[in-house]
Structures are given as C-alpha cells and as structure tokens.
Amino acid sequence: MASINVENVGKIYTGGVRAVSGIELDIADGEFIVLVGPSGCGKSTLLRMIAGLESISEGEVKIGPRVVNNVEPADRDIAMVFQNYALYPHMTVKQNLEYGLKNRKTPREEIDTRVAEAARMLEIGQYLERKPKALSGGQRQRVAMGRAIVRKPAVFLFDEPLSNLDAKLRVSMRGEIKRLQRRLGTTSIYVTHDQLEAMTLADRLVVLNGGKIEQVGAPLEVYHAPASTFVASFIGSPAMNLVKAELHGDRLAIGPAMIDLKGFAPTSGAVTVGMRAEDLRLVEAGDNALPFRLEYAEELGSQRLVHGTVGDQSVTAAVSPETPLTPEMSFTIDPRRLHFFDKETGKRLAGGIPAEARLAPVEPVI
C-alpha cells in the first residue's frame, strides 16, 4: 500500500518532442485514479513513467516515501496490466502467474498459496494448466489481472486493460476490477480513453489533453463543473453542447434567441456557453426559448436524442421518448445550468451547479 506523488513531471523524447509537461498529482493510499483523455494526450506516457518503463525527463515521482526516478520497474513494488495482456505465450497460466514471484525468489509454498488465492478470486482455477492461446479474451484478461494480484504490489497500474474486449464483457470486467480494487484496497492508476469507463471506475478522474492536466476531480464534479470546453466536450455522452453566445447585461444572446439570466450573468461580452443535452427542456415557442430546427433523431429507448440547429449552431437535446417530433421545436434551460467558458482560452468562467446541489432537484426558475 502506498501513496504516490507526482511532482512537476515532464517527458521530452529524444528529438525534442514534448509528450507531457508540468504534471502535479497526489494520489492517496488506496485511491483509484483514472487517467483519461484522447489518444496522444500523454496518459500512457505518464503511466509508463510511474511504472519505470519510460525515463522521467523532468520532476519527481514518489511511491510511498521513496523517489523512484532511477529505480528499475521490478523494484518499484508495482504490477501492471497491459492492453494486450502480454501473457507469455509459451508458458501455462500457472507459469505466467508464478514467473514474477520466482524471479523474486519467493519460497515455493508462498508461491503456491498466492497462485491458489488469485485463481480462486478470479475464477481461473480450471485453466491453470492451459496456455494463453487456449483461452478466450475475457479469460486472458483475468490471467493478466491474476499476474498482477499474486505479486501483492503497493500499486496496480492498468494500461487500457479492457479495450481489447467486446462491449458486453467490458462492462462486466469493469465491475470486477472495481470490486477487486475495493477488496484489496491497493492504490491503482488506470489509463483509458473511454470516458464512460473513467466515470464508472474512478475515485478521482484526471483529464489530460496535450500532455497537460485539464482537470482533476471526482467523476460527478468533473461532469457538472468541467474546467474547460475540452473537458466539457470529452466527459459525458452526448457531448455537452457548446455554442457561441453574447452577454448583454443580464441577457444572453444565442443566435436569434435571447435568454433572461435572472441575475446569473457572470461576465459580459462574447462567451462560449455549454448546455448538457438533458438540461434542455421542451417548451412552447416564445421569449426565453431557443428556436430549434430538427435534423434527425436518435432513439436510445429510455430517451430520445434530437439533433438540429439553433440559428446556425448544432445543438443536441435529450427528450422523453414520447415527445412528438416536429420540424420546429423550442427549448429552454435553467440559467443556473448554463456553463460559461472563455471564448478564447476555453477556460471555465462560471455557471453550472455544484455537485452537491445537483443531488436535490432544481426548481424551475422560469
């Protein structure tokens, strides 16, 4: 068990390409941290620097009290689960599980106990004598987890471990990883590009973009108060609507529509406004309503997503499946649920409701 401190860490590859810069992150003992971002955002590089598979160009990584910058991966007291599992193809499942322990000269009885324990925990007991080739994707995934578990490391590192599985298996393995981590209480860092996986697994999310941290926070915190337009569009599905708008005093102009902010205007002038699809409510046309021209609808069963335009900007709204579809519709939004971002930098200005307040239903102001 250990905490992890990442202090001002950066990575510059030979040739001068900068992959990661200025990462500050304190991870508490037993915490489940998910690094999430689009491909090329530096999340894997960061994980691999913590693992010791990439050298650290700048800053310091501490696992527990110890600075590990120059410590071999094997000596960092970590275990890693790889995207393609990296099971040794010529060894049986049992040999795969034992390999790391044998290299550490663990006594035979100890090895046997730990392998048996991991096999029971992951329900792979009956495959122990098989080679990886003879296992299904899900079984391989379990063996890869087992290989990490038997080591009883201070830290688990997961590098997109579920992305080679089909959708259904992914959901069930996701649950299993979460359950195991809770049970073992091992500090974990998990890399994924799938925001849903990130939301469901994390104690805290770290959203990365272009080698920098955009936001760190609990999943709901990040969802309800995204720190930038990038986070807003990356976390949540469908993505948050981001539209150009202008503040005139207490009124907000979005295309042809004017919305009365009722005292919630945080600034003035041109801004980017964010609206979650589920925060848009269908109303009769009129003042304070956004005139919406329907283009097409997506049926999700529990709800219906309508895609269209407000003025010349694309907007998506979530409505109940019974809502009749007409070419022209009107939506409105509670001003407290608007997110305001700087037009240039994309940084959050104000708006949105703190996560705690979200839990109670918000009374309509209009």
Place this chain on the structure above:
Amino acid sequence: MVENRPFLNFLTHLVLILGIATVVFPVYLAFIASTRGPTEFMSGLVPLTPGDHFLDNYGTLLGAGSTRAGTLPFLSMLGNSLIMAVLVAVGKIAISIISAFAIVYFRFPGRVIAFWLIFMTLMLPIEVRILPTYKVIADLGMLNSYSGLVIPVIASATATFLFRQFFLTIPEEMMEAARVDGAGPMKFFWDILLPLSRTNIAALFIIMFIFGWNQYLWPLLITTEPQYYTVVMGIKRLAAVLDGDTQWNLVMTGVILAALPPVLVIIFMQRLFVKGLVETEK
C-alpha cells in the same frame, strides 16, 4: 468464388505437370546414369531406364572412393559435409541471435554502425575477396582444419536480420511485463525470447544447414588434404578427371549422394523451410 472453367483447370494442371517434369528430369537422368556401367554411355544415346549397376556404383563410391580422382570414400566426405553443415548452422544461429538481441533490445553508442557493418560486409560473397581472405586463413594457420572450414563463414547477415525482424514483431509489452516481473536482460533472453524464437530457429537451421552443406569454393580453397574434403567439392574433383574419360556413372552417383541429404531435409521439413525462407526476406 464460384468459377467453373474446365479448360483453364486442365491447362493449369498441364503446365504444372510439364514444369515438374522439366525440373525432375535432370535428376532422373542422373539417377539412371548412377545405375549403369561405365561403358554404357559410349553409344551416343543415354539410356532412359535403370540399369543393374546400382549397388556397384554406390558401393564403390561410398566404400572405396574413386582411385582415379584420388578422393576419399564418399562416406567420409559425407561425414565432413555433415559436420560442416551442422557446425555452420548452429554457429550462425547462436552468434546471430545474440547480435540481434543486442541490436533490438538495447540502445548504445555504435549500435547503428555495428548493424551496418554486419549487414554490409556479410553481404560480400567470398568470391569477391577471395585472395585476401585466403591469406588471412593461411596466416592464422587455419588451412586444412574444421575451424577453417566453419569459423570464417559463421557470421551471418541473413540470420541476424531474420532474428531482428522477428524480435521487432514481438509485442513491446512482452519485455515490459518481464521487466515488471523482475527479469533482467539475460533472464528475459533465456526465459522468454529463446522459447518464443523456437520456430524461427528451426526454420533457420534448415536454411543454414543447406548453405553449409552446399559450400563449394571455400572448402575447395582451404582444404588440400583429402581427409577434410566435403562431398560437394568431391564430386567436382570426380568430374574434373579428364573430360573425355569421365566416369559418368560414378560422377552422377556422386551428384545424387551429394544432393540427397539436403533435398530430403527440405522435403520432410517443407513447412518450416518455406516459413523460414519467405520470412527471412519479408
């Protein structure tokens, strides 16, 4: 795909059968000659059916050698060829796999130079630098010895290259997982890399065995004592006896004996051989 063109199918088989006939015919003829007596070629037409000197010819060559050509019995030349082929194959594989390991799994000053040195120079066939190479061997006192036959041809660009290519296809994570599991470089090499390379090693062994067996100019130059003669150069000595007087039946018996072992190796290990050959270059 549904395609029914009987004529085209017929033509396909015809071409293949004719092709195979052309490929096989010279060897068939050689075999016929190896079953005939020494005087049966004077008539001007080579017979096309086996004769009754099979045991005579093979017995003579294997047991006693040709007195006129001054060669040893073929049995001992076959033995020399076997020794040379096996040593060359094993040696090439051993030193190439460790070179490729160094080149792929390490980054060190001089890596690229080492790679190009191996790659470029080893492509130089012995024939183009024959004199100075001969001189080096002579100066080192390696004429007429197994080490002289084997060591100078044991470096291999092809094998190094095959292993390099193969190592590059092994997922990165394999080595990373091993490192997290606490394996150092040599442990990774023995526990993971070597077992994974088994098929490639076997395939390469076949190709290098054939290469070693078929060496011609090299043994011809550095062996002057018959006890080191290999079979491929032996048949040439057999044929070199004054042309008009060539004992065709014995020469062809020798050709069959020299060609048979590697051909059998290919036929029985065809799958491995094809894999090895095609993947070396791919």
Place this chain on the structure above:
Amino acid sequence: MQTKRTVFHSRILPYFLLAPQLIITLIFFVWPAAQAIWQSFLRQDPFGLKDTFVWFANYKRLIGDPDYLNSLIVTLTFSVGVTVLSMGLSLLFAVCVNRVIRSQRFYTTLLVWPYAVAPAASGLLWWFMFNPSIGIIPYILHFLGYDWNYRVNAGDAMVLVIIAAAWKQVSYNFLFFVAGLQSVPHSLTEAAAIDGAGPVKRFWTIIFPLLSPTTFFLAVINITYAMFDTFPIIDATTEGGPSQSTNVLVYKVYADGFVGLNLGPSAAQSVILMLIVVALTIVQFRWIERKVQY
C-alpha cells in the same frame, strides 16, 4: 533505426553480445576487404618482390581491357538471362499452384527441392544432359538439324549455364511468388470478377500490379544470385570458356587472382564487385525496411 520503445539499460552487455559476430566480421570480412582495396592501388614487379603504389592505374587498365569489358557484357547477359528465365517460369508455376485447390502441397513439394541442390551439383546435372557426345539434349537437337556443342559454340555455352543457374533458382522465386499471390486479398479478385473481368484480365490488371513489390525484390535477389552465387556452376561446367564466353566477373576475379596471380588487377576487380554488392544491398535493404515500418 528501430528498437523497442523500452530498452534494457546496460553499458557493456550489448557489446559482449555483439562481439562474436563483430570479431569474425572484422577478421574475415572487413580486413580482407580492406586488403583488397589497398592491393588494388598497387602493382607488383614481375618477381613479386616489390609493390609500387600506382593510384588508379589498375582500374584504368581494367577499363581499357577488352577481356574485362567482355566479361561485363557476359555477366550482364547471364544475369538478365537467369533472372528472366527463372522468374518467368516461377511466376507461371506460382499462378498455377495458386489456382489448384486440392493438390497445392503436392505440387509445391515437387517444385521446391532444387533449392537444396548444391550449385556445383546442378551444374554437373545439366552438363551431363548437354554433353555433346553423350547428352540427351544434343542428341535430340541433332535430329532437329542443330549441331549442339558448348565446347566450341559461345552461345551454346551461355545457354547451358543460364539454364543450370535458373533451374536452381526457380524454387526460391516460386515460393516468394506463391506467398505474394496468397497475400492478395480475395475481396479484390472477387470485386474484379463482379466487375466482369475474366481470369486472364484479372491477373494482368489486379494481381500482377499488386505483386510488383515481390517482383522487384526478386529481381534484385536474382541479379545478386546470378552475379555472385553461381561461381560453382561456371566452375563445374564451362570454366569460363569457350574463349571467355562465359567468363563472368566473379569467375574472372578468381581466375586472374588465384590461378593467374595477377594481384593488383584482380584486387581492382574485387573492389568493383564489392561496390556492386553494396549498391544491390542498399536497394534490397530499403525494400525490406519499407516493409517493416508498420
């Protein structure tokens, strides 16, 4: 040049691993090659006592030497002959084998074994078949009104060595063409068939263009083979004759240097051959590297 994204850290281990290969390379390859280069700038006096540094005189003399020019032309004819003949036949066989379904393995087995036959043995096989007094081919040709004799007729000798060299190389080319053909996606030929292209048209418009990397690669390999690996074939059959008509460059180096003991000029020939090898190697390497960089 590629390595793994993560590598082992060790200062001396890689050098130990490379040492055997490098030492052998240096002693038996680099050192002799350097000697050949040095030697090519020297001329020995008739008694072999004194070397004079003569700059490029050996090279100049080579270029002016009709025998050398002849050897160049002979090598070119021979290489092109071997390459075209063996590649043409192997492509034909490969296309046929790729068409048959059940007997693929059977035909392949019967076509690949000549790879294992030593070039010297292959030379002797064809020498026997083409022997003017007892060979079967001259016997047949005689009835057709052609008096075959490779011992006096330069053309006949060239045909003999080309056939012997090509025969051995067919299996190699065949295997690569089969591999190339099998990597052409079925969906492409199926799409072409739906577009109304018959088998012949499909071959020339779809398959053959897709095979061009294989074809190019094999062309380089075959030229290299014909130029350098066919020494035993020449030595076992014509020994360069009659009157230099099959005296290819590698054979001439050997004959001038080892038999004729003309050190300087022979070394100059070696150096030229090395340059050719280096050029062919670079071409070949680029091809391989391109395929690897995925």
